[in-house]
Amino acid sequence: MRTKLLASLFAFAIAAxxxxxxxDAKQDFTLVNRTGYELNAVYVSPSHAEDWGSDVMxxxxxxxxxxxxIHFNRASRTCNWDLKVVYxxxxxxxxxxxxxxxxxxxxxxxxxxxTDTTTASYD
Numbered sequence: 001m002r003t004k005l006l007a008s009l010f011a012f013a014i015a016a017x018x019x020x021x022x023x024d025a026k027q028d029f030t031l032v033n034r035t036g037y038e039l040n041a042v043y044v045s046p047s048h049a050e051d052w053g054s055d056v057m058x059x060x061x062x063x064x065x066x067x068x069x070i071h072f073n074r075a076s077r078t079c080n081w082d083l084k085v086v087y088x089x090x091x092x093x094x095x096x097x098x099x100x101x102x103x104x105x106x107x108x109x110x111x112x113x114x115t116d117t118t119t120a121s122y123d
Contacts, residue, residue, distance in 0.1 A: 025072035027081065027101035032067050035111035035118060040088040044070060047080040047098050061088055072101075085109060085118070094118035 033039055039062040043052040062068050079102035086093045094109070099122065106123040 025074045025076055027072040027076055027079065028070065029101055029104055030067050030069050030106045031062070031085075032106060032108040033062050033064055033085075034108055035087075036064050036113075037111060038063050038088040039085050040091070041084075041086040042068065042070070043084040043086075045082050045084075046078045047082050049082070052084055079103075083107065083120070096120050 031042060039057070041055040042057040042062070043054075044056050045052050056070055057068055059068065079100050080098050081101050082095065082097045083099055084093055084095045094117075099107070099120075104122045108121045108123070109118055110121075111118045
């Protein structure tokens, strides 16, 4: 009985980290909206791909000050991705290229009214 219990605990100890790894792809990240405006869509595609694909936000909009977690398929191997956000107010967009999402876990975007530019910082 004691041997079975120890064997079960050992199996769980080995399986738990593997289960945790299976849940998160290394490209997963959190997008933080500090632009002062609502976002209507978020697109992520492999760097310099021809097509943006579908909106990956997982909800209708992202309010200023809000965050959204972007999840990738665990099978994804590509690290360099492009990011595009679309504003609700006027359908304008901002794009960033070649973001290494294997090393970035949070992207914070900000809009500067004086320069009319949206910037991103990476953590």
